[in-house]
Amino acid sequence: MDEPFPLPPRSLLIAAGATALCCIWALWVRRSTDGGVLRRPRRKRRCSCACVCGGAGTGGGADRDSFAGDGGTAVGHKKATVAEWQAGGSMMEQLVPEITTHALSYLDYTSLCRLSMTNSAMRRAANDDGAWKALYHKDFTVEQDTVNPSNGWKAYYAATKAIININAEFYNIIRERSLPAMSRLWLNADYVKCMHGSGELFTGYGAVIDSWALALNWGQGGGQEIDLQIRDVRARILDGMAWVTMTTYIGVDLEAYYVTNIYEFHDGRWYMVHHQSSMMLG
Template sequence: MEFAYSLSIAFKSLQPFIIATIITFLSLLVAVRSFFKRPRKSNASGPSASSGKDETKGATPSSSCNCSLSRNGNSDSEAFVRGVAGAPVEGSMVTADVSNVVAERQNGASMMEQLVPEITTHALSYLDYPSLCRLSMTNSLMRKAANDDNVWKALYHKDFTLEQDTVTPFNGWKAYYAATRAVMNVNTEFFNIIRDRSLPGMIRFWLNADYVKCVHASGELFSGYNAVIFSWHLAFNLQQGVDFHVTDVRARVLTDMAWVTMKTYVDMDNSAFNMTNVFEFHHGRWYLVHHHSSVLLTDGDMEQHNVNG
């Protein structure tokens, strides 16, 4: 009886330890079972590695579609959209951006083309002549925008004059701008020849024709090519080279004729003149056919002239 009683007391004292041991054993058993049921990495990657590069590409359709999008156009773009349609929620912004790009390519329109024409014209009006020419050589879209007639009209008014707002050039404002710029350059060359007192330059500058005329500031009229060249020969021999300050330059260009009016100053205080140059286009270049120079009357001179008149 005492042995049985002692055994029951010992069992009760060891009961918590036995329970803890059983629980620990069961936990270990569950962990071992879960470990063996988990798929191994080698098994997951094995079929992919053994099936070759084709299956590897098939397992990553998004990257291949992305490449084909840039190569193959609209058909691959549609496949790309279907491929990203099931993308996770966190990639929705990227998916939306890609969809917009694809939609633009499918419609054949870019963001630039979707702008209101007035906005495009206003933006390009801030460019100068060289920048606009360089822009037109970038791609077909920029060439179309840079060749817009309204853009060149705005550039003409900015670089030259507003007084020809009602003019409708026969070949458009771009051709009219180019012709006006060429005439302006030739007119500048005229004053360079005078400053350098270059008679050979003046000989080449005038059209060799009987109807050319030159009226110097002295009021003398010279008619015919030989007489005009002789007048410049006298002028270059009698005076030093003059560097004119030219202002208020206005040009009007027709198909094969142009005229330029301006005010010129030897210095800003005196020796002011009104000048007019008339050019004709022959054999691919502009020639001077008429030059007229007269003293610019001041307000006092005009009042005296009116009294004398």
């Protein structure tokens, strides 16, 4: 009988690294839920019984000794926990960087941020640019593999997440038919442009908002929300500007449109400056 084909050394290293990281993560979760470091020692209730506290004249001293004993136990637990943390940090430092990055790629955005707040070793690992690049490709798109963000992939991930949220807010405004919210979303500038699915082009803030006033009231019929779905969202950010492409489906007949939205960053927030919607043919 043929012998089983052995696993390559690289796969074994990756598996070992992932296992070690999972053990460290489980230890952190257990310590966080148990509250071992944060738990304050309970002060024992003062006892008035002479036989237990060592006599009437020494009751107070005995109580203080009892409290000091509990405090010593708490300090011992804390030292043990710190030692475990240090051991966990040492394990992280000993892992091959490729293994660490691969293991961290299984975490989501929130977990990776929480991991960076544990200790210095975890923070270095969780802030690794390769880990954030892998997370970006997993959550958004692999089309930007050649991008080299000036502030690193962690900042690029956060900016992309923010623009995706702003773009989702734009479509929530359409669903809710809120003209005031639409007015706040657009940049008040003469160069903003909007092309609706009908093919009409509007230029300038006033004309754009007026066009949305008509679009949001068209076929309102009692104020019900507009049936709207967005799919295949792709975002790109560069020097204070972001453009997002997607496909939208509107109404009960799910009419399909190709959409491009462009945003600019001003005074600490993103504003829409361009919207173009084109009906899909066929």
